[in-house]
Amino acid sequence: MGSKASENARSVEIPFRVTKSSHLVVRAKINNKGPFNFIVDTGAPVCFFTLEAGKTIGLTADENGWCILDKFTLEGGLISEKHRVKLETPFQLVGMNGMALGGMELHGLIGYDLLARHKIEIDVSNETMVWTPLDFTPKFPLGVSGKSTPGSLDALGAFMKTIGTFTGKKQDLPPELRGSLGIIIKSGIGELVVLETLKDSPGNIAGILPGDLILKLNDVQTNSLEQLLQVYRSIPAGKKVKIEILRKRQILTLELSPGKGL
Amino acid sequence: MRAHLALILKTFLTCLIFCGKIQAEKPISVPLEVLKSGHIVVSVKVNEKGPYRLIFDTGAPVTIISSKIATEAKVVKPSVGFSLFGAGGQANIQSIEMGNLKTLGNSAIVMDHPTIKIMSKFFGPIDGIIGFSTYSRYRISINYKDSSIAFFPSTYIPQDTIKAMIERLTSNSKERETICPSGVWGFEAGKSSTDLADGLDVISVVPGSAAANAGIKKGQRVLSLNNIWTDSVEDLFYAAKKSKLGEKAKFVILENDKAKTIVVTPASGI
Numbered sequence: 001m002g003s004k005a006s007e008n009a010r011s012v013e014i015p016f017r018v019t020k021s022s023h024l025v026v027r028a029k030i031n032n033k034g035p036f037n038f039i040v041d042t043g044a045p046v047c048f049f050t051l052e053a054g055k056t057i058g059l060t061a062d063e064n065g066w067c068i069l070d071k072f073t074l075e076g077g078l079i080s081e082k083h084r085v086k087l088e089t090p091f092q093l094v095g096m097n098g099m100a101l102g103g104m105e106l107h108g109l110i111g112y113d114l115l116a117r118h119k120i121e122i123d124v125s126n127e128t129m130v131w132t133p134l135d136f137t138p139k140f141p142l143g144v145s146g147k148s149t150p151g152s153l154d155a156l157g158a159f160m161k162t163i164g165t166f167t168g169k170k171q172d173l174p175p176e177l178r179g180s181l182g183i184i185i186k187s188g189i190g191e192l193v194v195l196e197t198l199k200d201s202p203g204n205i206a207g208i209l210p211g212d213l214i215l216k217l218n219d220v221q222t223n224s225l226e227q228l229l230q231v232y233r234s235i236p237a238g239k240k241v242k243i244e245i246l247r248k249r250q251i252l253t254l255e256l257s258p259g260k261g262l
Numbered sequence: 263m264r265a266h267l268a269l270i271l272k273t274f275l276t277c278l279i280f281c282g283k284i285q286a287e288k289p290i291s292v293p294l295e296v297l298k299s300g301h302i303v304v305s306v307k308v309n310e311k312g313p314y315r316l317i318f319d320t321g322a323p324v325t326i327i328s329s330k331i332a333t334e335a336k337v338v339k340p341s342v343g344f345s346l347f348g349a350g351g352q353a354n355i356q357s358i359e360m361g362n363l364k365t366l367g368n369s370a371i372v373m374d375h376p377t378i379k380i381m382s383k384f385f386g387p388i389d390g391i392i393g394f395s396t397y398s399r400y401r402i403s404i405n406y407k408d409s410s411i412a413f414f415p416s417t418y419i420p421q422d423t424i425k426a427m428i429e430r431l432t433s434n435s436k437e438r439e440t441i442c443p444s445g446v447w448g449f450e451a452g453k454s455s456t457d458l459a460d461g462l463d464v465i466s467v468v469p470g471s472a473a474a475n476a477g478i479k480k481g482q483r484v485l486s487l488n489n490i491w492t493d494s495v496e497d498l499f500y501a502a503k504k505s506k507l508g509e510k511a512k513f514v515i516l517e518n519d520k521a522k523t524i525v526v527t528p529a530s531g532i
Binding site: 035122180184187195 | 296298299300301302317318319320321322323324391393394395398401402403404405406407416417418420421423426427430431438439440441442443446447448449450451460465466468469470471473488489490491493495496498499502504508528529530531532
């Protein structure tokens with residue numbers, strides 16, 4: 001029981017993202033630089049960091065392609081010191097990045113030699129992992145001590161290798177950020193009644209008042225918070241929106257320009 | 263009498279919730295074999311045939327079975343498929359069993375993977391890979407030290423990766439994603455393009471907002487939100503999107519060179 005409790009105390013919650021190609025990606029900083037995107041890959045014997053990404057932070061490999069990272073920090077705060085990684089670009093990453101299949105640039109793989117030192121709980125529905133350090137030092141994997149790295153066992157490796165040469169597709173454009181109106185809705189009553197507007201917010205400036213009932217956004221009827229959020233979800237700062245409200249039996253239409261910030 | 267019934271009903275409901283919870287939390291443990299190459303092997307039955315040895319690979323988007331399994335387990339290959347992967351598309355598998363865990367309604371690629379063939383020479387027969395399309399349906403706990411993987415129930419339904427990838431390869435969509443934060447927080451943060459240090463500066467805070475009430479102030483540095491690094495504005499919005507409406511969100515803030523935690527509950531609104 002005591003050991004369980006101390007084990008839990010050392011647990012680190014690590015957020016991750018599922019890529020469009022169904023890979024689990026954890027962000028990591030190397031020597032406090034980054035973040036870089038790593039696939040969590042039980043099919044990889046060791047950790048890999050691409051040559052290209054290594055170059056951007058001045059890493060160099062020894063004659064066998066190894067590089068010792070002084071500090072390897074996973075998002076969430078798990079730190080490994082003096083961790084040895086292969087500084088090379090696994091062929092499936094060439095393909096994935098070349099064709100922008102992941103929806104993000106990928107910089108490496110986290111493999112067995114780091115994974116096996118932890119109990120790793122993965123919850124895809126929540127996009128969180130919990131890593132708990134174990135008192136366990138895995139045996140160094142066979143066949144990777146020299147140059148003959150078997151690489152990762154990506155199921156689509158052969159395919160990736162084939163398409164790796166077609167590096168035509170660009171990574172996705174950076175995302176836009178939804179704008180903010182500063183309108184607070186009374187929660188839990190079903191109807192969209194304005195509770196208040198934040199000081200100097202677009203909603204405040206446009207004259208929206210507490211008690212106003214929101215009927216439509218950009219001519220779409222909004223009967224619930226879910227519907228309102230659905231209509232409003234892709235409107236960035238600066239892009240004008242039209243709001244129809246009911247105030248004292250009068251329907252008013254107002255135009256607002258969403259602001260920046262959360 | 264009515265009170266009596268209510269009590270019975272309450273007891274019954276409590277029991278249901280309680281049992282449901284236990285049910286939901288009870289994992290099925292599956293033994294694993296770690297090869298000298300560091301790969302994980304699990305023993306798998308396909309359509310009740312086998313067992314076969316398959317590699318458990320979190321880096322594989324889809325489950326793969328060998329043509330040997332396909333024949334023995336009578337897995338029907340799709341007649342028309344997109345033969346982009348050296349395989350005739352995806353086949354439907356009625357059941358995949360790992361130990362006492364039975365997963366129904368799987369799809370897999372039928373393919374004799376060259377690397378797997380080479381591995382079989384060293385480590386005995388291996389007939390495929392358990393990938394994301396199968397394991398993501400569970401919350402899993404991998405323990406190399408105990409040589410086991412625990413599977414907990416989950417509600418996650420994986421996408422059709424192959425379909426998604428083909429769509430990605432063939433689409434010319436220039437659509438930009440918009441990151442939509444949950445709720446109204448009431449502050450703005452940012453940094454200059456030459457600022458490479460961790461985190462973002464708080465630029466402004468709206469008086470009376472959730473952020474202001476929680477103690478977020480101009481001049482502070484936001485390092486993370488719910489464990490997600492906030493080194494860019496996109497990251498901050500992404501973390502605010504992942505935060506659930508009405509739930510407390512934890513910021514790590516740097517102020518006068520000291521890190522502290524500030525909890526903000528964003529307001530519902532837009």
